[in-house]
Amino acid sequence: MTPSTISLTVTAEDRRIAVMASAAVGLAVAEAAIPLPIPGIKPGLANIVTLLVLYRYGWRAAAWVVGLRIVASALLLGTFLTPTFAMSLAGGLASLAVLAMLVRLPRRWFGPVGLSIVAALAHMTAQLLLVDLWLMPGVSLAGILPFFLTVAWVTGLVNGLVTARLMEYAETRTTLAEPAA
Numbered sequence: 001m002t003p004s005t006i007s008l009t010v011t012a013e014d015r016r017i018a019v020m021a022s023a024a025v026g027l028a029v030a031e032a033a034i035p036l037p038i039p040g041i042k043p044g045l046a047n048i049v050t051l052l053v054l055y056r057y058g059w060r061a062a063a064w065v066v067g068l069r070i071v072a073s074a075l076l077l078g079t080f081l082t083p084t085f086a087m088s089l090a091g092g093l094a095s096l097a098v099l100a101m102l103v104r105l106p107r108r109w110f111g112p113v114g115l116s117i118v119a120a121l122a123h124m125t126a127q128l129l130l131v132d133l134w135l136m137p138g139v140s141l142a143g144i145l146p147f148f149l150t151v152a153w154v155t156g157l158v159n160g161l162v163t164a165r166l167m168e169y170a171e172t173r174t175t176l177a178e179p180a181a
Contacts (some may be wrong), residue, residue: 016060017053021068024049028073040087040127040148043118044155045096046073051112051119051163059100066092084136085125094126095119112167113160120156124148 054062086148
């Protein structure tokens with residue numbers, strides 16, 4: 001018997017996604033180390049990477065980055081297949097679904113800031129819905145909903161502004177690096 005060999009071809013896109021997912025995982029793990037006064041409230045810094053990937057490489061690449069970030073950071077933080085993982089997955093899938101719908105609209109309607117805010121609101125809504133339906137059924141979350149959605153709006157705004165600034169910076173660097181005609 002001859003041992004079988006598996007040959008995988010790694011593309012430039014695979015490498016790009018791996019690098020960007022690594023950056024997102026690094027931000028997610030670093031963020032987990034920040035002590036926060038209220039459980040469930042995080043700045044969502046890895047979403048900046050997701051938005052950059054979305055604009056530069058498209059929704060498919062962004063979906064890979066989000067999926068890899070959720071699984072890898074859960075494995076690194078020891079939360080894989082826990083309620084925390086389920087909440088992260090629900091939020092990530094909800095924000096990806098919203099981004100898939102809105103990214104096709106003209107930028108004047110939804111640029112990086114608008115996309116970030118709507119994605120953050122979808123993320124938080126999905127997480128609260130999961131808590132309401134699965135983790136704490138019968139407990140009304142209506143009282144805390146405005147607070148959590150306000151926090152999502154603020155973090156979405158800040159992350160969107162950072163993303164827009166990084167995109168401007170990258171565009172300026174690209175323009176400056178081009179040879180004069």
